[in-house]
Amino acid sequence: MDEELTLLLKELVERVKTLETTVFDRDNVLMKSGLVKVESQAPSIQSAGRIPSADTIAKMDWKDIDELVVRLSGE
Numbered sequence: 001m002d003e004e005l006t007l008l009l010k011e012l013v014e015r016v017k018t019l020e021t022t023v024f025d026r027d028n029v030l031m032k033s034g035l036v037k038v039e040s041q042a043p044s045i046q047s048a049g050r051i052p053s054a055d056t057i058a059k060m061d062w063k064d065i066d067e068l069v070v071r072l073s074g075e
Contacts, residue, residue, distance in 0.1 A: 051072070057065065 052060075052068070057068075060068070
């Protein structure tokens with residue numbers, strides 16, 4: 001039983017390696033079409049203006065919090 005499990009794991013590892021090679025091959029159709037990307041852009045954080053402190057938010061009314069959320073989301 002132990003030997004069968006080891007052989008199964010080895011086979012699975014080989015299949016995963018084959019899939020990785022196929023997907024990341026530079027001549028692959030998926031790579032050329034842009035469906036698979038090896039490198040992606042770094043996300044950027046944009047500040048939506050002055051963000052109040054947690055203490056200020058704790059003292060706000062719900063209406064003010066709703067307005068703040070709308071303002072920060074850019075709507």
